[in-house]
Amino acid sequence: xxxxxxxxxxxxxxxxxxxxxxxxxxxxxxxxxxxxxxxxxxxxxxxxxxxxxxxxxxxxxxxxxxxxxxxxxxxxxxxxxxxxxxxxxxxxxxxxxxxxxxxxxxxxxxxxxxxxxxxxxxxxxxxxxxxxxxxxxxxxxxxxxxxxxxxxxxxxxxxxxxxxxxxxxxxxxxxxxxxxxxxxxxxxxxxxxxxxxxxxxxxxxxxxxxxxxxxxxxxxxxxxxxxxxxxxxxxxxxxxxxxxxxxxxxxxxxxxxxxxxxxxxxxxxxxxxxxxxxxxxxxxxxxxxxxxxxxxxxxxxxxxxxxxxxxxxxxxxxxxxxxxxxxxxxxxxxxxxxxxxxxxxxxxxxxxxxxxxxxxxxxxxxxxxxxxxxxxxxxxxxxxxxxxxxxxxxxxxxxxxxxxxxxxxxxxxxxxxxxxxxxxxxxxxxxxxxxxxxxxxxxxxxxxxxxxxxxxxxxxxxxxxxxxxxxxxxxxxxxxxxxxxxxxxxxxxxxxxxxxxxxxxxxxxxxxxx
Numbered sequence: 188x189x190x191x192x193x194x195x196x197x198x199x200x201x202x203x204x205x206x207x208x209x210x211x212x213x214x215x216x217x218x219x220x221x222x223x224x225x226x227x228x229x230x231x232x233x234x235x236x237x238x239x240x241x242x243x244x245x246x247x248x249x250x251x252x253x254x255x256x257x258x259x260x261x262x263x264x265x266x267x268x269x270x271x272x273x274x275x276x277x278x279x280x281x282x283x284x285x286x287x288x289x290x291x292x293x294x295x296x297x298x299x300x301x302x303x304x305x306x307x308x309x310x311x312x313x314x315x316x317x318x319x320x321x322x323x324x325x326x327x328x329x330x331x332x333x334x335x336x337x338x339x340x341x342x343x344x345x346x347x348x349x350x351x352x353x354x355x356x357x358x359x360x361x362x363x364x365x366x367x368x369x370x371x372x373x374x375x376x377x378x379x380x381x382x383x384x385x386x387x388x389x390x391x392x393x394x395x396x397x398x399x400x401x402x403x404x405x406x407x408x409x410x411x412x413x414x415x416x417x418x419x420x421x422x423x424x425x426x427x428x429x430x431x432x433x434x435x436x437x438x439x440x441x442x443x444x445x446x447x448x449x450x451x452x453x454x455x456x457x458x459x460x461x462x463x464x465x466x467x468x469x470x471x472x473x474x475x476x477x478x479x480x481x482x483x484x485x486x487x488x489x490x491x492x493x494x495x496x497x498x499x500x501x502x503x504x505x506x507x508x509x510x511x512x513x514x515x516x517x518x519x520x521x522x523x524x525x526x527x528x529x530x531x532x533x534x535x536x537x538x539x540x541x542x543x544x545x546x547x548x549x550x551x552x553x554x555x556x557x558x559x560x561x562x563x564x565x566x567x568x569x570x571x572x573x574x575x576x577x578x579x580x581x582x583x584x585x586x587x588x589x590x591x592x593x594x595x596x597x598x599x600x601x602x603x604x605x606x607x608x609x610x611x612x613x614x615x616x617x618x619x620x621x622x623x624x625x626x627x628x629x630x631x632x633x634x635x636x637x638x639x640x641x642x643x644x645x646x647x648x649x650x651x652x653x654x655x656x657x658x659x660x661x662x663x664x665x666x667x668x669x670x671x672x673x674x675x676x677x678x679x680x681x682x683x684x685x686x687x688x689x690x691x692x693x694x695x696x697x698x699x700x701x
Contacts, residue, residue, distance in 0.1 A: 196344060196471050197467055197468055197471050197472075199344075199345065200344050200345055200347075200348055200467040200470055200471060201348075201463060201464055201467040201468075203345050203348040203349050204347075204348030204349075204462075204463045204466065204467050205463045206352070207348055207349060207350075207351045207352045207355065208459035208460065208462075208463050210351070210352060210355035210356060210359065211351065211355050211455070211459050212455070212456065212459060212521060213355070213359055214355050214358050214359050214362065215452060215455045215456070215521075215522070216521045216522050217359060217362040217363060217366075218362060218374070219452055219521075219522040219525075219526075219527040219531075220522070220524045220525035220526065220527055221362055221366045221367070221525065221526065222366075222371060222374075222526060226310065227370070227371045228371070228448045228451075228526075229448050230304070230310060230313055230314050230317060230371065231317065231371050231374065231375060232436075232448050232451040233303055233304055233314055234314055234317035234318045234321055234375065235321065235378070235451075236433060236436065236451075237303060237318065238290075238318050238321035238322055238324070238325075239321050239324055239328070239378065239379075239382075240429065241429075242324060242325045242328045242329075243328055243332075244422065244425065244426035244429050245329075245418075245422050245426075246328045246329045246331070246332035246333075247332060247425055247426075248418050248421035248422040248425050248426070249279055249329060249332055249333060249336070249418050249421075250332040250333065250335050250336040250339070250347075251336075251417075251418075251421050251425060251473075251557070251560065252414050252415075252417035252418040252421050252560075253272075253275055253333060253336035253337070253340075253414060254336050254339055254340055254473060254474060255417075255477060255560065255561065256271065256275070256410045256413065256414055257271060257272055257275075257336060257337060257340040258340040258474050258477065259477070261340050261341060268340070269398055270403060271408070271410060272333070272336075272337045272398075273400055273401050273402065273403040274403040274404065274405050274408055274411070275333060275336075275410075275411075275414060276330060276333045276334070276400060277402050277403055277404050278404065278406065278411060278414075278415075279329050279330075279333055280326050280329055280330050280333075281404075283325045283326045283328075283329040284325075284326050286325060287322050287323065287325040287326060290318075290322050290325075291319055291322050294315045294318050294319050294322070295315070297311070299315070313372075316372075317371075317372070317375045320375050320376055320379050321375065321378070321379055323379055324379050324382045327382050327383065327385075327386055328382060328385075330386060331350070331382070331385050331386045331389060334386075334389040334392075334393070335347050335350070335389065337398070338389065338392045338396070339470065339474070340474065341396060342474070343392055344470050344471050346388065346389065346392060347466070347470055348466075348467065348470075349388065350385045350388040350389070351385060352388075353381075353384040353385070353387070353388065354381045354382065354384050354385045357377070357381045357384055358374075358377060358378065358381055361373075361374065361377045362374070365377075413563075416565070417560060417565060420565040420568065420569045421556075421560070421565075423569060423572050423573065423576075424552070424556045424565075424568040424569065424572045425553070425556065427552060427572045427575055427576070427603065427606070428457075428458065428461075428545075428549060428599070428603065430576055431575070431576065431579045431598075431599040431602060431603065432450060432454045432599065434576070434579055434580060434583060434595075434599075435450050435579075435583065435592075435595040435596060435598070435599055436450040436451065436454075438583055438587060438595060439587075439591070439592050439595060448531075449531065449534040449535045449538055449592060450538055450592065450595075450596075452518070452522060452531075452535045452539075453518075453535050453536075453538035453539040453542055453596070454542070456517065456518065456521070456539050457510075457539055457542040457543060457546075460506075460510060461546050461549055461550075464499075464502065464503065464506070465499070465503070465549065465550045465553055465554075466553075468495075468499055468554075469553060469554060469557055472495060473557050473561075476492075476557060476558060476561040477561050479491045479492075480561050480562060485617075485618075486617075486618050488558075488562075489558075489614065489615060489617075489618040490618060490621070492554070492555070492558045492614070493615060493618070493621055494683075495554060496550075496551065496554055496555070496611075497625055497626050497629070497683050498683050498687075499550055499554065500547055500550060500551075500626065500629060501629055501681075501683050501684060501687075503546055503547050503550050504547055504629055504630060504632075504633035505632075505633045505636060505637065505668070505669065505672045506546065507543055507544060507546035507547055507633070507637075508633050508634070508636065508637025508640065508668070509637070509640065509665050509668060509669075510539075510540075510543035510546070511540050511541075511543040511544050511637065511641075512637060512640045512641045512644050512664075512668075513644070513661050513664075513665070514536050514537070514539045514540025514541075514543060515532065515533065515536030515537065515539075515540065516536075516644075516648065516657055516661055517536075517539070517661075518532050518535045518536040518539055519532045519536065519654070519657065520654050520657060520658055522535065523654075534592060537592065537593050537596070538592050538593065538595075538596045541593060541596035541597050541599075541600050542596055542599065542600060544600045544604075545599060545600035545603040545604055547604070547607070548600075548603040548604035548605075548606065548607035548608075549603055549607075550607075551607035551608075551610065551611055552568075552571075552572070552603065552606060552607050552610060555568070555607075555610045555611065555614050556568040556572075556610075558614065559614070567610065567613055567614070568610070571606050571609055571610045571613070572606065574606060574609070575602045575603060575605070575606035576602075578598075578601075578602040578605060578606070579598050579599055579602040582597075582598030582601060582602060583595050583598045585598070586598050622682075624682075625681055625682045625683050628676070628679040628680075628681040628682075629676070629681060629683070629684075631675070631679065632672050632675035632676050632679060632681070633672065635671070635675055636668045636669075636671040636672040636675060637668070639668065639671060640664060640665070640667075640668040643664055643667070643668075644664060647660055647664060648660060648661075
């Protein structure tokens with residue numbers, strides 16, 4: 188029953204997060220149709236990458252660092268837990284306000300915009316103006332994510348996935364009604380203001396739990412140093428794909444002249460599709476990691492994490508294969524139209540297809556990094572992810588000049604996958620009796636069904652279909668690939684899949700749905 192309840196919670200969080208992410212994709216689709224991949228869109232992309240994108244990554248790292256601190260304190264004494272939350276919020280918001288002030292001042296230096304944008308002086312000034320507006324969101328983003336950490340520690344897992352729903356709806360409305368008149372500049376202001384809606388989503392939880400923020404500033408508290416240290420490390424380990432993407436997008440114009448927006452839209456598809464399931468699972472299980480570590484200890488804890496990892500990869504591997512096979516059709520259906528033409532589709536689709544191949548590696552890195560944080564060990568994730576960045580930098584310079592954007596995306600996929608393998612070896616190397624066969628069976632089934640889907644796609648899709656027919660064909664091929672994957676798992680007697688089927692049968696035998 189306990190396992191079924193966890194699966195139910197994960198399923199609920201996944202569905203809510205998926206809905207929010209789908210709204211995000213609709214928003215990006217409207218943005219693509221409105222602004223395309225021209226200079227105005229590239230200016231927005233560059234400003235967003237160097238402000239809000241970095242801010243949300245850092246704030247999410249603060250959220251992860253706060254959960255292990257707040258969870259045990261809230262369970263022991265709700266009042267003491269709220270006091271710790273107030274202190275962490277005060278420290279974080281003050282630091283973010285200082286950073287925002289310094290960052291805003293830096294945008295008035297011509298050298299900053301010039302280092303980010305190789306274009307006319309007027310364009311650099313426009314970029315600096317966009318950044319100044321977006322920088323104002325930093326304290327709001329930090330406050331929002333610290334509140335998410337607090338309520339996640341109180342087992343309100345849906346908040347993190349749902350808080351972007353009003354944000355996306357507001358921006359969809361802006362793009363549909365006002366974007367034509369107000370342009371990119373108006374959209375920049377709308378994006379900044381819409382973050383207030385994400386913060387507003389935390390208010391009902393505050394009322395429900397009787398939480399009221401009261402400023403506390405105690406830098407000598409025993410947990411503050413741990414919080415800041417973990418947050419600094421987590422910024423890198425939780426945003427490894429972001430930093431690889433930033434390397435790719437900054438290098439593409441130098442090597443190939445292709446628009447940075449192609450990488451932007453590929454990332455805006457890959458990141459939400461990848462994180463929907465992965466983050467839903469880790470959001471629910473992360474607070475439980477500490478319980479397993481405390482009760483089981485070393486080898487037992489590592490085996491538990493290995494079981495979680497295998498079960499998570501069971502759906503991730505075929506999803507990765509499907510996204511890779513349908514990369515360009517997905518981009519065409521969602522983005523093509525208006526200013527986003529066929530050449531934009533081709534450039535974005537090829538990048539997204541290759542990014543999709545790194546989905547399993549991204550999953551392994553996320554779960555194992557959080558497993559290390561639970562043990563209060565941050566050095567291994569830090570070194571592995573630093574190695575990934577170095578590897579990506581080197582492969583970019585090796586593959587980029589040869590294959591352009593596809594080479595840069597391939598460098599990222601290879602670096603992340605290699606880093607995931609290294610971290611898995613380091614985490615499980617001292618644990619005896621790790622069963623590798625179930626994962627090998629999942630990988631074999633995913634490769635076989637994905638390969639068959641890729642061949643079928645080449646034969647069935649002509650390239651001249653309308654969007655509706657393209658969706659129908661892709662859905663049919665995807666369903667067939669899913670059936671093939673399940674049949675292969677049954678044929679191979681994959682242990683994790685068999686255990687999942689058994690858990691699904693038990694409620695029926697008992698006449699219950701728990």
